[in-house]
Amino acid sequence: METKSVDVLIFNHTSIMSGGEIALVDLLRANIAEHVHVHTDRAGGLTDAIGRLPGVTWSSTRTGTSSTESDSLGTANALRAIVLRFTTLIQMRRDYSRVLAQISSPTIYSNTLRSTLVLTTLGLGGRRLVFHQRDQLTPEYLGRWSAFVSRALIRAKASHVIANSSSTATTSPLPPARTSVIPSAVADSFYKIPILEQDATLRIVMLGRLSPWKGQLEFLRSLLVLRDEIGNTNWEAEIVGGALFGESEYEDKLKCFIEKHDLGSKVRMLGHVNGVEQILARCHVLVHASTLPEPFGQVVAQGLASGRAVIAANSGGPLEIIRHEDTGILADPTNAFELANALDRVLKDEGLRRHLGEAGRESAGRYRINRISHEVRSVLNLDRRSKSHPPTSALSEESGTASTGTRDRNGQANHD
CATH class of the missing domain: 3.40.50.2000 (Glycogen Phosphorylase B;)
Structure with a gap:
């Protein structure tokens, strides 16, 4: 042979x-x-x-x-x-x-x-x-x-x-x-995404395969607080990712939460998408909400390279990727009010979003x-x-x- x-x-x-x-x-x-x-x-x-x-x-x-x-x-x-x-x-x-x-x-x-x-x-x-x-x-x-x-x-x-x-x-x-x-x-294509200007409605995106520890449900809970408790409705959100490893029950749970709390007009689930650059190109804020320490946080690095304001979980890899209050915001995703307040702050402050985007892109050069x-x-x-x-x-x-x-x-x- x-x-x-x-x-x-x-x-x-x-x-x-x-x-x-x-x-x-x-x-x-x-x-x-x-x-x-x-x-x-x-x-x-x-x-x-x-x-x-x-x-x-x-x-x-x-x-x-x-x-x-x-x-x-x-x-x-x-x-x-x-x-x-x-x-x-x-x-x-x-x-x-x-x-x-x-x-x-x-x-x-x-x-x-x-x-x-x-x-x-x-x-x-x-x-x-x-x-x-x-x-x-x-x-x-x-x-x-x-x-x-x-x-x-x-x-x-x-x-x-x-x-x-x-x-x-x-x-x-x-x-x-x-x-x-x-x-x-991080692929070179992410660094070429233009900085997004202020729009009447701000777009939030969460990227990653659907899994309980990836925190999509925690993200939805924070959006509910953002709308009902804080009163901020000037946003729309997209959850991008599929149930790749047989976790369709979790996907159904997310859809039921959206329907139960009447979030359908504010939140869209797009499923798996090839080439997430197009998603990041139209969003203002990227949220990462893993409830277990993320080994690295590739979507966090991609968000920084894209010049987007990034809010990430305050554990694991994101602690190494983000300088809190400079290149991004770190928050506890299991605390819906803490994550919602971080979102409210970034959504309302255009200057902060621009600073986070520019500083984040510069720091992402090492990837x-x-x-x-x-x-x-x-x-x-x-x-x-x-x-x-x-x-x-x-x-x-x-x-x-x-x-x-x-x-x-x-x-x-x-x-x-």
């Missing part, structure tokens, strides 16, 4: 475009390596995005829609979840073993926790395993047992951890000397893709290697490989 060589072999367990997948695509667009191969569970949003990039090939285990199961390994619906996840992990282990045997690379870059855990159970043949840690490995996120096992496996097998914030790095299983803090990049991609290349040891490798050829699941999509150097699509 012929072995193909690439500069870096990337594993990402899902093709659903969530925050980590968007960050990965941004890195690949910045050409972090001459030849890259990405393996995921099946064709979907991620493969659609990277299939357009020169020098990038991909393979998937199956065809059809990508799994809607979250990367969380917590204990909800315990017995059914354990059986399902155990079966899935066995299948992934067999699949990953085959890919490792067919594709040679000095570095394996794992972009999700689940992919990393599978890789830690396999023989890597002396290759470095770099885990990009985008979540906090704590019992609050994963459950006590899953957090313990995850940390032990990664500590035993990973060579290096890239943490997306200092907050995340405090939960890294590896010592500081083998943990690098590199925030997620530019060129800078972040250079830091990631350094950790992956790609700056030390100038040798080019031929791109990986097509693979198929039945023959021990998987379906592959590539594009040539002129950007034309090729599907083998």
Whole structure:
């Protein structure tokens, strides 16, 4: 069996475009390596995005829609979840073993926790395993047992951890000397969004997948206080994001809240949107309201880069991104009155909005893709290697490989 060589072999367990997948695509667009191969569970949003990039090939285990199961390994619906996840992990282990045997690379870059855990159970043949840690490995996120096992496996097998914030790095299983803090990049398109002038009606937006800990319900409660208790009605709001990981019940709960409290004329739920730049271009204020400490807060960084006034949760990654009262406002999202008062203040003060937008955009310069991609290349040891490798050829699941999509150097699509 012929072995193909690439500069870096990337594993990402899902093709659903969530925050980590968007960050990965941004890195690949910045050409972090001459030849890259990405393996995921099946064709979907991620493969659609990277299939357009020169020098990038991909393979998937199956065809059809990508799994809607979250990367969380917590204990909800315990017995059914354990059986399902155990079966899935066995299948992934067999699949990953085959890919490792067919594709040679000095570095394996794992972009999700689940992919990393599978890789830690396999023989890597002396290759470095770099885990990009985008979540906090704590019992609050994963459950006590899953957090313990995850940390032990990664500590035993990973060579290096890239943490997306200092907050995340405090939960890294590896010592500081083998943990690098590199925030997620913000695409250049966000920095080009014009500053929005004063309008008769101000627009508030909340971006992010629908999930209870992401705080959409807390946001709605604060809007209710803003309208009924504070008396500020000079606004309209949009909630942008879909229930990507099977959390449709939470989506229904949000819709019921809007209907029950007659917020339909003020609040719109837009679902998942590709290219949120168009959403930010028409809004004045971005709200982030995660109720658990956000590992990083990519939408917060995007809001700053867009020159928008940002109100964010006062925990986790946003504490590192925002200077309170200078580049943004920090508030407790679980306190509806505190969040509503922050909104009222920003909505009423055009000078404050402009200052936050300008200072925020300036501070967001450290998240530019060129800078972040250079830091990631350094950790992956790609700056030390100038040798080019031929791109990986097509693979198929039945023959021990998987379906592959590539594009040539002129950007034309090729599907083998």
